[in-house]
Amino acid sequence: MAEEIPGFTTLTQEGAAAGPPTLSLRPAESPDEALLLRIFAESHCAEFELLGLEPAALGGLVGMQYRARQAQYSAAQPEAVEYLICGGDGSPVGSCWLDDTPGQLRVLDIAVLREHRRRGVARAVLSSLCEQAVAAGKPVRLSVWHQNVPARELYRSLGFTAPAGSGPAGDPAEDGDLGNGYLELQFVPDSAPRLRAGAR
Template identity: 40%
Template sequence: MALRTVELRPATDADAAFLERVFLDVRRDEFPGVPESELAPILALQLRAHTAELTARHPRAETSIILDGGEPVGTVTVDRDGSRMHLVDIAVLAEHRGRGVASTVLSGLIDDGEHITLSVWALNAGARRLYERLGFAVVAEQFGYVLMATGVDG
């Protein structure tokens, strides 16, 4: 049995189509039953808004491509400030979810010893379970989102 290798590499301009594919793959699930002809313009608008917000709120953020066995399967965006890191976004293509890819990436970031914060929609139970399992704790709740962090004493 071959061991799977999950790695990160910096995203480049050549990755624009893949970054869009990941974004659309994740967001598409938020609109069950909406016909593709109606969904495409909504998702295109969301992508533009997401990109603008990312640039405005996290100008130092760096996006990496998640590779599983050399194949691009997702993205992770982090904003570092000294020994602190804010996880802006992590996304894995639907066909690669549930295989431990995100857990491996997050565990690697935690193992690097950085204090990590993140914000997640309060009703995203799956993501919250993942983060809690990896040692993140809720430190604040506001406007339907929770701020979570590593290194928080109970």
């Protein structure tokens, strides 16, 4: 059974005909490793399939990338926690990495299993995290690949913006540009009216 993290508000998953099931988060554990690898592969390694590798070689490449990502997050944000996003019946539908500190709530990664996409899962999770941040009076921050247009549109629809003066040499035209292909975006408590106005 999924255990909601403290302060995490009830989520609703959009697009279900028989009423919106609830979503919750629970910390990932060792037995979840195979599922987490699958979520990572579907969300971050789809292009590897175009390489035409044998299944064993492809699996090895994906596994190497997965372990590198896990090590990177653990080293850079040692207090970060990986959660499984669970449906109303407790079955996992995705995962997310969160680094919750007194000064900010950073979303390191959020991914949804292929069969559960386009149903509002990521939007519901992010909306709830933003509400949680509003209550705590701190921002939610994340970075997104510049060319990931659907994700950027989702974040902006929820009130995420680039920090002013964060571009190269303070260039406002490049606000949020981290110089490595990623954009830094943030949701600040002042954006709360956008959530209450129905951004979900």
